[in-house]
Amino acid sequence: MxxxxxxxxxxxxxxxxxxxxxxxxxxxxxxxxxxxxxxxxxxxxxxxxxxxxxxxxxxxxxxxxxxxxxxxxxxxxxxxxxxxxxxxxxxxxxxxxxxxxxxxxxxxxxxxxxxRMPMRSLTRLVMVEIVKALPDENCLAALGLPGTLQNELKSLMILKNQDKS
Missing domain, CATH: 2.60.40.780 (von Hippel-Lindau disease tumour suppressor,  beta domain)
Structure with a gap:
């Protein structure tokens, strides 16, 4: 589509x-x-x-x-x-x-x-900073975050890695 x-x-x-x-x-x-x-x-x-x-x-x-x-x-x-x-x-x-x-x-x-950036929630801002700081998605498990947050962070990391290619 x-x-x-x-x-x-x-x-x-x-x-x-x-x-x-x-x-x-x-x-x-x-x-x-x-x-x-x-x-x-x-x-x-x-x-x-x-x-x-x-x-x-x-x-x-x-x-x-x-x-x-x-x-x-x-x-x-x-x-x-x-x-x-x-x-x-x-x-x-x-x-x-x-x-x-x-x-x-x-x-x-x-x-x-x-x-300019539109308004973002505090959660979104923190998630973007976490993605910037982590070298790869394997590090997510060590953070001890709930599965839902880990999945959202994985999605952001995929977008980040796509941008590098």
Whole structure:
């Protein structure tokens, strides 16, 4: 089964997020304002996510895209979604120009887009830190945790190991 990303349209209806046309440019700078490593995905014309870039905390990169192209952001270990402007699916704004009198010309203003972590429960935060600290899942049994927590931690460790490959 294919997994699609969904977003709310202008009328409040849920729809599959996908790239539309490539007519209206958007010049942006993605800034990772979270404390974790993230993956940035472009959603293509068929609604499929395509890994585009990985960013470490406080790193940024500049991108020329289009206003109808959606982007999503995930924490690399947990695959938790991150947010931009309180939304999990981002579409860039129209290009803005500003006048530079010394060169007597217009210049493009690159929009700064801050990627942030959504609120997490204390349990989730602790689990992520445990996964970061453990070298492999064989160490879980030594912690003496209940089976349910061990299984959740194993799932996170699998995601962490997949990200390394």
């Amino acid at each position: 294919d997994e699609f990303e969904y977003e709310v349209d202008d009328k409040g209806n849920m729809q599959i997020a996908k790239s539309l046309d490539s007519e209206e440019p958007s010049h942006i700078r993605f800034v990772n304002c979270s404390y974790c490593s993230i993956s940035i995905y472009w959603i293509d014309y068929n609604g499929k996510t395509q890994l585009y870039k990985k960013l470490e905390p406080l790193q940024f990169f500049d991108l020329n895209t289009y206003t109808t192209h959606p982007w999503i952001f995930k924490e690399r270990i947990t695959q938790d979604r991150l947010v931009v402007n309180n939304k999990t699916v981002f579409r860039g704004p129209k290009v803005q120009y500003f006048w530079v009198p010394t060169t007597n010309s217009n210049h493009i203003r690159r929009e700064v887009i801050r990627i």
